[in-house]
Amino acid sequence: MKYKLYRDSLVKIWVRDFFNIEADSLEEAIEKLEDQDDFYDTEFIWETQEFLTPEENNGNVTEEIYDENDNLVYSNKND
Known part of the structure; x- marks a missing residue:
C-alpha cells in the first residue's frame, strides 16, 4: 500500500539578502543597511538549515505529518 503524506517542519536557516546601497564610505x-528592508534579491543558504526540536521551541510542535486530505496524522509535540 502507498500513502501520500506531507511533512511540515520548523527549521532555523540563514537567509542572504542582496542590497545596492549608495554611500560615500563602507561605514556609511x-x-x-541596518535600516534597510528594500533588497533586490534573497536566497536561502540551505546548508545552514537546522531542524528544531520541541525543546528548542518552548515545548511547541516542530514537526507535523498530514495525509493527502490534509488530516494531521502525526505531531512531535508529545514525543
Whole structure:
C-alpha cells in the first residue's frame, strides 16, 4: 500500500539578502543597511538549515505529518 503524506517542519536557516546601497564610505553603507528592508534579491543558504526540536521551541510542535486530505496524522509535540 502507498500513502501520500506531507511533512511540515520548523527549521532555523540563514537567509542572504542582496542590497545596492549608495554611500560615500563602507561605514556609511553599513549604517544605511541596518535600516534597510528594500533588497533586490534573497536566497536561502540551505546548508545552514537546522531542524528544531520541541525543546528548542518552548515545548511547541516542530514537526507535523498530514495525509493527502490534509488530516494531521502525526505531531512531535508529545514525543
